[in-house]
Amino acid sequence: MQDLLIRKTETILDAMRKLDICAKKILLVVENTKLLGVVTDGDIRRWILKNGSLDEEVSKVMNTNPIVLHYKDKKKAKKLMIKHNVEAIPLVDDEGNVKSIVFWNDFEYGQNNKEKIDVPVVIMAGGKGTRLHPYTKILPKPLIPIGDIPIVERIINKFYEYGCTNFYLTVNYKKNMIKSYFGDLERDYNITYVEEEKPLGTAGGLSLLKDKIKTTFFVSNCDILVDADYADILKHHKKSSNKITMVTSVKLFEVPFGVIELDEKGNVARIVEKPKHSYLVNTGLYVLEPETIYDIPENQYFDLPALYEYYLKKGEKVGIYPISEASWMDMGQMDTLQDMLNRLNIED
Secondary structure (H helix, E strand, O other): OHHHEEEOOOEHHHHHHHHHHHOOOEEEEEEOOEEEEEEEHHHHHHHHHOOOOOOOEHHHOOEOOOOOEEHHHHHHHHHHHHHHOOOEEEEEOOOOEEEEEEEHHHOOOHHHOOOOOOOOEEEEOOOOOHHHOOHHHHOOHHHOEEOOEEHHHHHHHHHHHOOOOEEEEEEOOOHHHHHHHHHOOOOOOEEEEEEOOOOOHHHHHHHHHOOOOOOOEEEEEOOEEEOOOHHHHHHHHHHHOOOEEEEEEEEEEEOOOEEEEEOOOOOEEEEEEOOEEEEEEEEEEEEEOHHHHHHOOOOOOOOHHHHHHHHHHHOOOEEEEEEOHHHEEEOOOHHHHHHHHHHOOOOO
16 A cells, blocks of 8 residues: 555655556555555646646645545445445544555446446547558557557557547548458447548548537547546536547656756856656547537548637637546657557566
């Protein structure tokens, strides 16, 4: 259980790293062994959305009044989780010292508690994938296998876990191979192919969906895997009244050298050894409102960033949903493809 414990003086960035390592979505903030509070991925997400610094202490975001149980009352945990809609409850002794923690997934069938959202999903699968040559000389990028499952099928399977059954694939390059693959596959979901006569960019193909999609929908690049709560992403999008919500990842970059900072006279003021910088980067997963389709030029190459700019100039809301670096995998080029295989423990 040590990997779930964190001191209140550690940084929010430290908490993000620990959450990535333990993969439990919750940390217990302790002083020695006494429980001071808890911090979840949701607490950190709300902090990021307020533009809070990741260098602040974790005490800034922790919940100081979490739901807890005496360790002798562990049998009450499941009922309490259902009542309060939480996935974990710390167990403490009479003095408030942490004894253990119980998770929803500890119970039978705990893995099947995902909230269902049956909304359309568009996967942009028409590109040539030139950065993945020579693989894409033979296969279209969506059919590049990650283990024994093509990347696009892995994306579909993740949405299917949340109840999504209507998928739209924009296709162009080697489209018949994609159609043939899914034509031979036994599946419980529908695929509609949106055929681009020429490459239309990351948003241009959406113009072909006019009058076909009439509800809020997801858009995904075909070379990413995002491990997040898709129902919560959709809920956040609607609650924020966004035209577009970008799923973003906190990306940490470390300069591998000592960085010299100068004063106004050009003298050395200080040397910072291997400084770290964090940024929010676009993962390639989005939620869009249906009317956005009508603001995309027809039969023109058009990328999604141009659509963001259009709405920002109009004063419309373009929002984000931040996730951790470990929750996003990309295979857009050879080194990131290998990283995806490594992280999924798949031998190439």
